Amino acid sequence: MSDAVSRRGFFSAFARTFQKKAAPAPPVDPTAVAESATPRTAIIQGRFCIALTSFCAACVERCPVPGAMSRDRGLPMVHADVCTGCGICHDVCPAPRNAVLMLPRRTPTPTPTA
Structure with a gap:
């Protein structure tokens, strides 16, 4: 009787030969991450938003910051x-193609003084 190997078992064994052993991750200092992270802001892409064609307010309802999001004529506004x-608004968006983009926050450019 021969030992049959399934395709899944064969490819799993084959893939193991090429996988590297992951080194343990160094401990992360949360204060360093907060300082190095680029400040972001949410942008709503209206063409992908479900609220454009039906009722949806998932992002507005779940936003933890008071006043950061509102609804204007049924559409969410940041x-x-x-x-x-x-x-959080990006994570809870139920649209098939996520309507909330997280982009780096623009820093205001100083106006030249004469």
Whole structure:
């Protein structure tokens, strides 16, 4: 009787020969991560938003920052000056193609004084 090997078993064994052993990750200092992280803000892509064609307010309802998001004529709106960039609205968006983008926050350019 021969030992039969399934395709899944064959490819799993084959892939193991090429996989590297992962080194343990060094401990992460949360204060260093917060300082090095680029501040972000949410942007709503209206063409992908479900609220454009039906009722949806998942991002507005779940935003933890008071006043960062509101609804204007049924569509969600982000107030960039209040948004902390936590990304919860991005995570809860039910649209097939996520309507919430998280982009780096623009820093205001200083106006030249004459």
